[in-house]
Amino acid sequence: MRFSKQQIVNTMKGAGIVPLFTHDNPVDAQEVLEVAYGAGIRVFEFTNRRENSFEVFGHLMSVARKYPDLMLGIGTIMDAATTKKFLDAGADFVISPIMKIEMSTVCHSYDALWIPGCATLTEIVTARDHGAEIIKLFPASVLGPGFVSSVLPVVPGLQLMITGGVEPNEKSITAWFKAGAACLGMGSQLFTKEILAQKNWPLLKQRIEETLTLSKQVRK
Amino acid sequence: MKNFSNDAIQKAMISSGMIPVFYHADIEVAKGVLDASYKGGVRVFELTNRGENAFQIFTQLLKHAEQYPDLMLGIGTIMDGALTQKFIDAGAHFIVSPILKAEMAKVCQQADKLWIPGCATLTEIVTAKDLGAKVIKVFPGSVLGPGFISSIMPVVPGLQLMPTGGVEPTEANLSAWFKAGVICVGMGSQLFTKEIIETKNWDRLQQSVADALAIIQRIKVKK
Numbered sequence: 001m002r003f004s005k006q007q008i009v010n011t012m013k014g015a016g017i018v019p020l021f022t023h024d025n026p027v028d029a030q031e032v033l034e035v036a037y038g039a040g041i042r043v044f045e046f047t048n049r050r051e052n053s054f055e056v057f058g059h060l061m062s063v064a065r066k067y068p069d070l071m072l073g074i075g076t077i078m079d080a081a082t083t084k085k086f087l088d089a090g091a092d093f094v095i096s097p098i099m100k101i102e103m104s105t106v107c108h109s110y111d112a113l114w115i116p117g118c119a120t121l122t123e124i125v126t127a128r129d130h131g132a133e134i135i136k137l138f139p140a141s142v143l144g145p146g147f148v149s150s151v152l153p154v155v156p157g158l159q160l161m162i163t164g165g166v167e168p169n170e171k172s173i174t175a176w177f178k179a180g181a182a183c184l185g186m187g188s189q190l191f192t193k194e195i196l197a198q199k200n201w202p203l204l205k206q207r208i209e210e211t212l213t214l215s216k217q218v219r220k
Numbered sequence: 221m222k223n224f225s226n227d228a229i230q231k232a233m234i235s236s237g238m239i240p241v242f243y244h245a246d247i248e249v250a251k252g253v254l255d256a257s258y259k260g261g262v263r264v265f266e267l268t269n270r271g272e273n274a275f276q277i278f279t280q281l282l283k284h285a286e287q288y289p290d291l292m293l294g295i296g297t298i299m300d301g302a303l304t305q306k307f308i309d310a311g312a313h314f315i316v317s318p319i320l321k322a323e324m325a326k327v328c329q330q331a332d333k334l335w336i337p338g339c340a341t342l343t344e345i346v347t348a349k350d351l352g353a354k355v356i357k358v359f360p361g362s363v364l365g366p367g368f369i370s371s372i373m374p375v376v377p378g379l380q381l382m383p384t385g386g387v388e389p390t391e392a393n394l395s396a397w398f399k400a401g402v403i404c405v406g407m408g409s410q411l412f413t414k415e416i417i418e419t420k421n422w423d424r425l426q427q428s429v430a431d432a433l434a435i436i437q438r439i440k441v442k443k
């Protein structure tokens with residue numbers, strides 16, 4: 001592995017924001033990755049949601065290798081075989097919208113960071129017992145910041161990554177961090193359809209920079 | 221005894237968009253509700269296993285339903301493998317549960333019956349799908365909301381979801397669920413109000429059922 005699990009978790013918590021993104025065009029995907037890097041992103045999640053996502057990810061991985069401090073992971077992984085396939089292709093970490101134990105076994109054998117998606121405290125603790133250092137809460141908009149503030153006193157030390165419906169504004173970001181989130185995953189709210197259609201990279205860079213600044217300010 | 225393929229039941233669920241969910245310990249009331257629902261346009265009906273006499277009520281209702289050759293009658297609120305087997309042996313066309321229990325999947329598959337487990341998280345839903353569930357009940361629907369459906373559909377395309385619990389027979393509520401991507405809704409107490417049941421106002425019930433089904437058809441056309 002290019003990075004230790006601890007390095008990746010620390011970088012996620014440091015920035016507070018993990019962008020998640022998918023695209024079926026490798027050229028556009030590369031541009032978005034490089035714009036995000038230029039805006040200060042060091043942990044990036046590409047999601048496996050298209051037919052050619054494996055090929056596009058392979059291309060992005062070759063780009064990411066040029067940036068020694070850029071951690072590139074794969075998301076929307078649902079089973080052990082796909083986990084293995086992407087780890088063999090060089091993924092720095094693996095994220096899933098579900099909690100599937102067989103994926104943890106594969107990740108452990110590679111000493112790779114496994115971030116399962118959970119929606120109840122039982123799922124969260126089961127994931128933790130199977131070695132998850134950081135757990136994705138999904139879909140977060142359904143559960144709300146109140147879920148996070150309710151479970152954290154019960155199981156102290158949980159590191160939760162909030163995904164699904166987090167908005168890049170002060171109100172939303174503040175609510176999640178106040179509740180105790182370790183970091184926030186942000187996708188369609190950051191990479192809006194409009195920005196992608198117009199390939200408005202200066203605007204994308206500005207949005208990411210503003211969001212990263214907000215994330216730092218509200219945690220001061 | 222009538223028999224329907226799993227495929228035919230699934231298609232009937234999708235085309236009507238609504239399954240009534242009901243139980244009453246008085247067989248005459250249960251028959252009245254089933255008749256009114258059928259006349260209102262319902263073709264898939266779920267009796268729930270929620271009373272001591274539920275098994276007797278179910279077998280009597282199934283017999284009563286024989287006069288409707290296109291009516292599919294399933295049993296809901298089933299929690300284990302043994303009860304699943306018992307109701308399948310009695311002739312249930314499909315099995316619905318508020319929980320995800322793998323042993324029920326096995327029994328249903330052996331009998332080639334449609335198993336509709338109840339799930340409340342994406343992990344449970346994908347586990348159910350991996351165990352062979354074609355249609356999955358999202359329960360309790362009102363707690364999760366249409367936002368749950370629209371969040372998970374892009375992640376696992378092709379899911380066939382049926383929210384149950386707190387679904388209301390109004391344009392606003394039904395429209396939110398169908399826009400989010402459900403294939404049908406389960407509707408109980410919101411449709412079979414206490415008042416209608418107590419007064420045995422079957423004409424009004426037939427009208428309420430027909431109204432709810434018409435709203436769903438309109439929403440589907442708009443989609």
